[in-house]
Amino acid sequence: MLRVTLTKGLVGKKDVHKKVVRALGLRKYGSSVLHHDSPTIRGMVNKVHYLVTVTEEAETAESKKAQETKTAAKAAKSPAAKAAAKAPAAKAEAKAPAKAK
Numbered sequence: 001m002l003r004v005t006l007t008k009g010l011v012g013k014k015d016v017h018k019k020v021v022r023a024l025g026l027r028k029y030g031s032s033v034l035h036h037d038s039p040t041i042r043g044m045v046n047k048v049h050y051l052v053t054v055t056e057e058a059e060t061a062e063s064k065k066a067q068e069t070k071t072a073a074k075a076a077k078s079p080a081a082k083a084a085a086k087a088p089a090a091k092a093e094a095k096a097p098a099k100a101k
Contacts, residue, residue, distance in 0.1 A: 001057045002041060005032035008051045017048050026052070 006026040010018050024044055025033040034057070035041045045054055 001059045002035050002037050002045070003032055003055045003057050004035060004041075004045060005053050005055075006030065006051060007053050010051070013051070017051065020044050020048050021051060024048075024052075 004024055004026065006021060006029055009029050010021060024035070024041075037056070045052060
């Protein structure tokens with residue numbers, strides 16, 4: 001796991017670098033986030049290396065649970081999951097016989 005901390009302000013920095021910092025999940029000076037060590041995260045950190053500090057941390061059971069919870073929450077919010085949730089309700093309405101007046 002990598003702990004990325006924003007150690008410099010973003011005033012006067014390039015817009016691309018501001019977007020990379022925001023994509024890393026950093027908002028304010030001094031904020032920090034945990035990320036899994038991957039080539040994507042390493043590349044983002046490399047791009048804004050002068051704005052952040054990186055420390056490696058051991059992955060704990062709590063961080064694994066937190067990551068699983070976050071992944072499950074994202075999956076539940078995805079458009080495909082919403083469509084799948086609506087589909088059974090739509091089928092039940094279609095199967096109900098229409099009442100004659």
